[in-house]
Amino acid sequence: MTEALFQAARDAATRAYAPYSRFHVGAALLMTDGTIITGANVENASYGLSLCAETVALAKAANDGRLADVVEIAVVGGDGAEPCRPCGRCRQLINEAAQLGKRDILIHCLAGGSDATEQHRLSILLPHAFGPADLGIG
């Protein structure tokens, strides 16, 4: 299952629209039922409007009513040897899924140009997170 998830992230990266950074990122969400939802980064001529791969994948899950069902996430980016780790904004978006699903989501960070991988729980990447509970929700 992990290999299928990694491959889905690598496939997604090939669908990135990243003419400005040329940094192609793919994200794959493993859901409770074993299905996989993918996303790739979508850049814009107004650079700051660009969407990360994780953001796209999580938005797809949310629109399908499945944000609570994310178990693991694989992210792959670039063509270097260093694993690609979710940016701060994406960590916060992942936290929404984690809180909804009451799960400390496992994040696989993969390198685009090597077999290097890192595994982190969201609680390690985003300690003391702000979430729905801070608003008295959930």
Ligand SMILES: O=c1ccn([C@H]2C[C@H](O)[C@@H](CO)O2)c(=O)[nH]1
């Ligand atoms: O985890 C990450 C890091 C970066 N990017 C995108 C944003 C931008 O399009 C490009 C360069 O930062 O990579 C992602 O999609 N996910």
Ligand SMILES: [Zn+2]
């Ligand atoms: Zn991001």
